[in-house]
Structures are given as structure tokens and as C-alpha cells.
């Protein structure tokens with residue numbers, strides 16, 4: 001089928017959160033042809049599998065059919081058991097809808113100042129007011145009707161009703177408020193510290209709304225100027241001098257074929273967008289030449305500035321009365337936003353997610369957890385190619401906590417979470433408090449499957465029956481001898497534990513960052529145009545120059561909404577592809 005494809009006005013490579021927004025918005029003009037290419041399979045409102053559709057989001061990303069199965073990353077540089085830097089599976093969506101089809105559906109925007117900061121860094125046209133306009137455009141907030149919210153966008157946003165919040169999360173919220181953190185209603189309103197109900201993107205009937213459903217509705221899919229081609233990989237870009245003329249793509253099982261386009265928009269996500277540019281010869285020339293890739297455009301910043309939010313966790317055993325009863329319900333039920341004590345802390349630079357259950361299985365149901373992450377991280381990593389072969393995943397090195405300010409804040413957050421869960425009011429009703437992390441071991445034993453399910457069920461029953469021996473069981477089997485008391489008493493020990501146990505939150509971004517034309521590390525301008533080339537834009541999470549104080553899905557969709565308007569305005573001004 002790809003062989004007969006005609007030249008299109010807009011070729012969109014990658015049908016994730018951003019790609020679906022752009023396909024829907026750019027095809028609103030019937031005179032423009034749009035082709036959306038996605039490596040994964042299609043999902044629609046009717047065909048969404050149960051684990052993707054579910055309001056409890058903890059299974060979708062564990063299914064290898066929904067992710068890039070061989071993508072791995074170095075998280076913090078901590079060694080594995082053989083002394084090498086440990087590589088861990090890094091889940092990224094490979095399905096129409098991308099991250100929005102497998103993520104936890106948490107709907108945070110960050111501070112408007114995050115987008116003012118984009119402008120300050122040199123991304124022309126960006127500021128908080130502009131971002132707010134597009135946040136409003138993308139959402140249908142069912143709870144609030146004020147200057148912060150939209151009422152008729154494609155993505156429904158709602159907070160968990162109070163009667164759905166688990167007894168454990170309610171108890172943690174009460175403890176936080178008693179300790180002086182103000183209770184607030186809307187974390188997407190005025191940017192303030194406090195304790196908030198979680199906000200998620202689910203439909204009125206309680207289903208996930210990925211961008212492939214919210215934006216690519218039946219009506220949009222019926223447009224004759226829009227073609228959506230799934231099961232198709234973008235291999236590399238094609239050129240005529242300094243103009244990008246389209247891309248070579250290959251449908252599963254078919255030969256590669258070029259697709260000519262007026263403008264090519266790369267929306268393959270925080271890791272794969274820069275990899276496509278690098279494979280195509282756009283990036284640091286020396287790095288590319290060492291892999292035998294002909295350098296077409298020397299751009300030092302491609303693959304650099306990789307950003308994530310570093311995370312650590314503290315958990316407690318929940319007796320039956322404190323557990324979530326409705327296992328279909330979303331588990332991330334409240335958040336604490338606070339400002340750290342480092343000298344240059346930005347307001348609300350720390351985020352604690354309060355979980356009513358920690359995983360899909362029996363043990364997860366018995367653990368209440370506070371996830372702590374640095375919401376304005378300073379550490380930066382990079383993505384490099386290992387090979388020119390598009391089948392080989394790139395080398396991803398997050399270098400989380402390489403900036404000491406991130407380590408300081410994560411230690412402080414860990415101490416705070418431990419203090420909250422060890423509060424006498426909570427300790428009276430919960431079990432032992434202990435450190436947790438999303439380690440490879442946890443991933444391995446949490447993978448869905450009958451053998452794991454059997455073992456986990458057995459162990460969860462043992463936890464219930466253990467009574468006074470529960471602490472010992474947790475100490476030996478769960479934490480493998482690491483004790484909270486010892487960590488809290490020994491700063492170096494705590495630093496070592498956090499360095500080894502830190503994980504990300506799947507918010508990879510920044511690797512084709514926006515900036516001013518004279519900034520040597522900028523890759524794109526404020527409209528996503530790749531500097532120094534014609535006909536090419538990057539329009540997804542990879543162009544964020546700094547990480548917003550938020551999970552990155554809504555910010556990515558906001559960004560794509562704005563860029564769709566920028567692209568349309570350029571067309572009106574006769575500037576297509578320039």
C-alpha cells in the first residue's frame with residue numbers, strides 16, 4: 001500500500017500523544033492532505049483492549065505488545081551485580097496514541113512559569129499565558145468552570161470523587177493537613193503548594209481516553225484528506241540539499257518506500273524522535289561519522305538535554321480495612337506539592353503521589369505508597385545511536401541525580417514521606433513502613449503471568465498471616481535487609497540507597513530542544529522547526545527545553561495543539577516548510 005502513496009502536504013511520523021493531536025488539527029483544513037505513520041497497531045474507542053481501556057492503569061504498560069520491547073536505559077549510572085552500569089527496560093508506548101494509551105492518565109499541567117521559562121530559554125512564542133490557552137483548548141474539565149479550564153476540548157479531565165478515595169489515602173491526606181499542608185481542590189488552577197485530589201483523563205463512562213480516541217474520533221478518521229497508517233516504521237528522512245523532502249518508511253513485512261511531503265513533522269517521542277534525526281544525518285557530526293552515518297547537518301544538541309523526573313518511594317502494609325475495595329478504580333488518588341529547601345528552589349518543585357495500592361497484584365493491594373519525585377529536575381542525560389540500523393534501539397543514559405541538587409531534594413522527599421507514613425496516627429492503623437523502589441527485581445516479579453500471580457498470592461497471604469513476624473518478612477523478602485531506620489540515621493547510606501534505587505516516571509523529554517538560533521545546543525525554534533533545515537519540524541515532548549513541574553502528557557498535547565496553529569498560520573502567511 002505504501003508504494004502507491006502520493007506526496008502529502010503533511011507527513012506526521014509517530015502517532016503518539018502529539019502525533020494524534022497534529023493529525024486531527026491539521027486535517028481540519030480539507031485542502032491539506034495529512035498522512036500519519038505509526039509503528040504500533042491502531043486502537044479506537046471500540047477496539048481498545050481491556051487493559052488499555054481500564055480506569056486502573058497499572059497493566060497496559062506491562063504488556064510487551066504495547067511498548068517498544070527492546071528499549072533499555074541507564075537510569076542513574078548505578079552498577080548492577082556485575083559492576084556494570086545497570087540497564088533497565090524503559091517502557092514507551094508503541095501503539096496508536098503512544099504514551100497516552102499506556103500511561104497512568106494523571107493530568108497535571110505544571111506551573112505557568114514553566115512555559116514562561118521556555119520563552120526565557122529562547123523558545124520564541126512561548127509563555128505561560130499561551131500555554132494556558134492551549135491547555136484550555138485540549139480539555140473538557142468536568143469539575144471546574146473558571147479562567148483556568150476549558151469546557152469543550154477532546155480530552156475529559158476529572159478528579160476522583162471523595163467517596164472513591166481509599167481509606168489509606170484519606171488517612172494520609174488528614175495527616176498532611178494536620179501537619180500544616182493546606183488542602184486544595186484543583187492542582188491545575190493557581191500554582192500553589194498543598195494537598196490535592198488526583199486529576200485523571202477518563203471518560204464519563206470511566207474509560208481511558210488516549211489521544212488516538214479523544215482526537216482521532218470516527219468523524220476525524222472519516223476525513224478524506226487524512227490517512228492513518230499503523231504497523232509502519234519511519235526509517236529515515238529524505239533530503240534535497242538542506243530541504244527535507246519526506247521520509248522512507250516500511251510497513252511490517254514490506255520493502256521500504258519513500259513518501260514525499262511538503263512538510264515532515266517528527267512526533268516519535270522523547271527518545272525515538274532524536275534517534276530518527278541522528279540516523280538521517282542530523283546531529284553532532286563527529287558522533288555520526290563514527291557510526292558511518294553521512295553527516296547532512298551538524299547540530300550539536302540532537303540527543304542531548306535528556307530529561308526525566310527522578311523518583312523514590314516509601315510504602316506501608318495496609319490491613320484489610322485500609323485497602324482499596326474497588327480494584328477497577330484509579331490508584332493514584334491524591335498528591336502533595338511542596339517546595340524543597342534548596343536555596344534556588346522553584347515553587348512546588350517536589351511532587352508526592354499518594355497511592356491507594358502499589359501494583360495490580362495481591363501484594364500491591366496490600367501496600368500503600370508515597371511516590372516522591374523531583375518535579376523540576378536539573379540533571380540531564382543523553383541519547384546516542386549504537387548503530388545506523390533502525391532496528392537497533394539507541395543508547396539511553398538518563399544520568400538521574402547527576403546534579404547534586406536533585407539528590408539533595410530526593411533525600412529530603414524520602415525523609416518527608418517516611419515521616420508522614422510513620423506518623424503515630426497512621427502507624428496505629430497501618431503496618432511497618434519501609435523503603436521501596438521500582439527495581440528490575442520488582443519489575444520481574446510483577447510481570448503479569450500465572451506463575452508470578454501464584455507466588456504473589458501466596459506471599460500476600462503470608463503477609464496477612466504473619467502478625468508480629470510481618471516486619472521480619474518485609475525486612476528479609478521485600479527490602480532485602482535494607483531498613484528504614486538505618487537509612488534515616490545515615491545520610492551516606494541513604495544517598496547510596498537512593499542512587500541505586502532511583503527510577504524515572506517515563507517522562508523522557510528534551511532531546512531536540514527549542515532555543516534561539518544562536519544557541520549552539522538548540523535543535524528547534526519555538527515553532528518546532530529544525531534550525532538550518534527546511535521542511536522539517538519536531539513537534540513532541542522532545543522539544544521541551546526544560547521539564548515542566550508535571551507529568552508530561554498534557555504538556556505534550558498542549559504543545560502539539562499550539563504547534564498545529566503555528567503551522568496553519570505559516571501556511572496562511574505563505575511560509576509552508578520554510
Ligand SMILES: Cc1cc2nc3c(=O)[nH]c(=O)nc-3n(C[C@H](O)[C@H](O)[C@H](O)COP(=O)(O)OP(=O)(O)OC[C@H]3O[C@@H](n4cnc5c(N)ncnc54)[C@H](O)[C@@H]3O)c2cc1C
Nearest residue numbers: 014016017018039098099103104105106234269541551553
Ligand atoms: C508507562 C508510562 C506512564 C506514564 N504516566 C503518565 C501520566 O500518568 N501522566 C502524564 O501526563 N504522562 C505520563 N506519561 C508520559 C506521557 O505519556 C508522555 O510524556 C507522552 O505520551 C509523550 O508524548 P509524545 O507524543 O512525545 O510521544 P509518544 O506518546 O511516546 O509517541 C511517540 C509515538 O511514535 C511512535 N514511533 C516511535 N518510533 C517510531 C518509528 N520509527 N516509526 C513510526 N512510529 C514510531 C511510537 O510508537 C509512539 O506511538 C507516562 C508514560 C509512560 C510510558
